[in-house]
Amino acid sequence: MGKERKRTQYFNVALGLISRLKYEKNKPSDSGSECSDWRYGNCVPSNGDCGAGFREGSCDQQTKKMKCKVPCNWKKDFGADCKYRFGSWGECDPTSGSRTRTGTLKRALYNAECQQTILVSKPCPGTPKTKTTGKKRKGKGN
Template identity: 50%
Template sequence: MRGLFSVTLLLLLALTLSAEAGPGKGKGKHKAGKHAKAASECTPAETEYGKCVPEQGDCGEGLREVTCKGQTNKIQCRIPCNWKKDISDCKYKFGPWGPCDAATNTKSRSGSLKKVLFNADCRDTVSVSKPCSPKVKKTRGEKKSA
């Protein structure tokens, strides 16, 4: 029994040392992004990206075609399952939500273009809206009425 314990301890020590010796995350090695792996020998100007096509439904995980120098590959992508799916390849800086419009029961806000991903066609400004919250937020000093 004592011999089995010693062998197990030595194996555990050897595994620990080999794991420390190998390259780990964040140790100076830059890991390319998902889209850089597919077309690593191409410049961004030579690379054409297709739309993200979800595997099921109209949002979620999917695939995007990447074409470079006549070679087409597919890479993984994701379409958000909320109001952002129309602008998923464009990144915007949004302001605060506006007041609730009682007629439509929605509130809206606008955003200005911050970053374009995958050579997408993006508008300079966008406006989005969402339903108003039915709950009235209470301030910190208020207590629940019983």
Template identity: 55%
Template sequence: MRSLFSVTLLLFLVLTLGAEANRRPKGQKGKHDKSRPASECSSAETQYGKCVPEHGDCGDGLREATCKDRTDKIPCRIPCNWKKDISDCKYKFGPWGSCDAATNTKSRSGTLKRALFNAECQTTVKVSKPCSPKVKKARGEKKSN
């Protein structure tokens, strides 16, 4: 009986230590390891390529960073709800316009806030999406029976 208890305890310790070793450090949840050697190039001297997702057209991926004669692949991420052609440019968008009945779309424009990774960005962009089929009610408006 004692040997069975000892073996069970030993097995429990091994499994616990193995699970602890596989766990990521706190604060690193879902992030790539950024412990790569420091480059002698500044970010202004480095040329960055487009982010290429590993699977599909969004999510975690890699981009090339070239400086002098060295090219590294660095981790990047394309949000799944972001427009692909402006992914390295960040814009400040206004409110959505009214629905255009002819095309059944509504649009809004945005002005450039900042360009990531030395990207070539348009100063203003216009995006559109299909109109919602539901009509939203104003606050305080009650259902009529």
């Protein structure tokens, strides 16, 4: 029973050390703590358009890289670091076949440069898709 208890204690200590190291690894370093005007670039995914990646920050002569994540459902038009509050969808415009809504900037993460207001659109619901009419194909062997 004594060995079991010691093993559990060692495990808990190791787990505590690992979690502390992980926290300190993602925490901004104190070496640049005197600098208060950090500027960060966009999050650049390591692979493809979304997922885990890095963003670079700079302040005076210092630079640092931080881990970040680009959500896979982000809107490329206005970026993953710009958060907007959207109104309701407008009426369907029959000439364009789409409806629009306006978003006002809620917050900009990492001092990102964001537009104050944006306009997004999507196709109208129930809009019939145009089909090309052609000759009907006859069955096999006819």
